[in-house]
Amino acid sequence: MDADLPEYPFTQPTALEPPPEWEDLRDRCPVADIRLASGDRALLLTRHADVRQVLGDPRFTRQLDADGAARVTAQESGGVFGSEQSAMTPTGEAHQQWRRLVGRYFTARRMTAMQPRMAAMAGSLIDGLVAGGPPADLVKGFAFPLPVWVICDLLGVPDSDRDRFSHWSDTMLSLTRYTQDEIDAAQLEFGEYLWAHIEAKRAGPGDDLISDLTAGGELSPIELIGTAQGLLIAGHETTANMIGKMVAMLLADRSRWERLLAEPALVRTAVEEVLRFDANPGFGMPRYITEDTVVGDVKLTAGSTVISSMAAANRDATAFERPAEMDLTRTPNPHLAFGAGPHSCIGQALARTELQTALTVLLDRLPGLRLAGPAADLPRREGLIIGGLERVVVTW
Amino acid sequence: MKVGVDREKCCGAGQCVLLAPAVFDQGEDDGIVLLLRPEPGEPDRAAVAEAAAVCPTGAISISR
Numbered sequence: 001m002d003a004d005l006p007e008y009p010f011t012q013p014t015a016l017e018p019p020p021e022w023e024d025l026r027d028r029c030p031v032a033d034i035r036l037a038s039g040d041r042a043l044l045l046t047r048h049a050d051v052r053q054v055l056g057d058p059r060f061t062r063q064l065d066a067d068g069a070a071r072v073t074a075q076e077s078g079g080v081f082g083s084e085q086s087a088m089t090p091t092g093e094a095h096q097q098w099r100r101l102v103g104r105y106f107t108a109r110r111m112t113a114m115q116p117r118m119a120a121m122a123g124s125l126i127d128g129l130v131a132g133g134p135p136a137d138l139v140k141g142f143a144f145p146l147p148v149w150v151i152c153d154l155l156g157v158p159d160s161d162r163d164r165f166s167h168w169s170d171t172m173l174s175l176t177r178y179t180q181d182e183i184d185a186a187q188l189e190f191g192e193y194l195w196a197h198i199e200a201k202r203a204g205p206g207d208d209l210i211s212d213l214t215a216g217g218e219l220s221p222i223e224l225i226g227t228a229q230g231l232l233i234a235g236h237e238t239t240a241n242m243i244g245k246m247v248a249m250l251l252a253d254r255s256r257w258e259r260l261l262a263e264p265a266l267v268r269t270a271v272e273e274v275l276r277f278d279a280n281p282g283f284g285m286p287r288y289i290t291e292d293t294v295v296g297d298v299k300l301t302a303g304s305t306v307i308s309s310m311a312a313a314n315r316d317a318t319a320f321e322r323p324a325e326m327d328l329t330r331t332p333n334p335h336l337a338f339g340a341g342p343h344s345c346i347g348q349a350l351a352r353t354e355l356q357t358a359l360t361v362l363l364d365r366l367p368g369l370r371l372a373g374p375a376a377d378l379p380r381r382e383g384l385i386i387g388g389l390e391r392v393v394v395t396w
Numbered sequence: 397m398k399v400g401v402d403r404e405k406c407c408g409a410g411q412c413v414l415l416a417p418a419v420f421d422q423g424e425d426d427g428i429v430l431l432l433r434p435e436p437g438e439p440d441r442a443a444v445a446e447a448a449a450v451c452p453t454g455a456i457s458i459s460r
Contacts, residue, residue, distance in 0.1 A: 103427030108410030332449035349410035
């Protein structure tokens with residue numbers, strides 16, 4: 001039974017290098033048959049134009065609860081790409097309403113207004129690192145606590161509970177790491193925790209997103225829990241992993257770090273370029289194809305499950321000059337790290353502000369930063385839908 | 397340079413506001429793009445062109 005289908009996700013040579021399959025498939029087979037961790041088959045897109053087209057097509061969503069849709073993870077159900085979560089994800093007009101209701105909390109101006117507090121938090125985390133002395137793990141001491149603190153502040157949940165959020169997030173993002181029982185238990189606990197939190201905000205509202213949404217009454221209790229859960233997971237894991245990868249990429253060739261020390265005005269374009277260049281962003285974005293459609297010159301038939309590899313698309317030579325080269329000044333940089341179309345990342349202004357702030361503060365406070373060991377030895381986080389580094393040990 | 401925005405297409409990513417805050421804003425009640433200056437001056441043009449090129453929904457159009 002199709003034993004020769006390539007297994008997806010592909011294996012990277014090292015944590016910062018892309019799997020060779022990306023370039024090969026982009027050139028030779030832009031709509032590729034693959035096998036997922038569940039054993040199910042799917043189609044993989046690797047070209048910029050194709051990924052942009054499918055993600056931008058409002059007909060196709062992450063509705064993987066449909067009959068015949070491929071299962072993404074090794075487990076039967078649960079988690080971010082599981083069937084329950086898919087059934088709760090609004091589509092079409094309902095999605096647009098939800099998006100506008102929640103999107104107003106993530107506008108560029110709101111995020112810019114939070115920037116001084118993010119910088120202060122980043123500064124106090126660096127104080128902690130400096131007090132402990134080098135070497136230190138930047139992931140544990142900086143990259144994870146910063147975004148958790150920011151998203152907890154926005155949502156109005158106590159960041160002292162962050163270890164529980166991390167565990168719940170990891171299980172919900174499991175590709176192969178956790179068992180079905182562990183995922184079910186985490187989902188239940190997380191839901192109960194958030195429900196108690198929502199009830200508390202109903203009784204005593206604060207100046208935060210959950211209080212506002214609870215008081216507004218536009219969302220049902222289930223939608224409120226789903227929204228809070230989604231924002232907590234997305235708001236902390238993705239950015240936390242990206243801070244670690246960003247620093248690793250910039251230090252792996254230290255001339256990049258030195259260039260930014262000399263020209264701090266490049267921080268904005270440098271952040272966009274590390275987002276584009278990320279060779280370990282995770283699984284990609286699934287879409288269930290509900291009507292026949294043509295991508296490039298290939299017909300996708302209704303009932304197929306398509307995985308868009310935004311990271312492969314971000315190295316497509318038809319969209320980017322010298323795509324294998326990291327260019328800290330690249331402008332414009334139409335990378336797809338946040339997706340594209342109506343479902344593209346709702347927190348991207350937040351993520352950009354956090355990444356720029358984290359980088360600016362690190363350059364300012366720890367100009368002598370360097371990796372403690374070879375970049376090729378950086379350990380990947382394994383078995384999750386999103387990619388990251390387990391540790392980034394640094395000295396300064 | 398004349399700028400147009402499509403509020404139906406817009407997903408509120410906010411890139412345009414981060415790049416050209418004198419030209420673009422987002423509605424406080426929905427996060428959707430607002431056009432402050434349909435005919436931006438010279439100092440903003442490069443940022444506006446960049447915003448149009450990177451908009452995730454292609455909601456910004458530019459004509460001469």
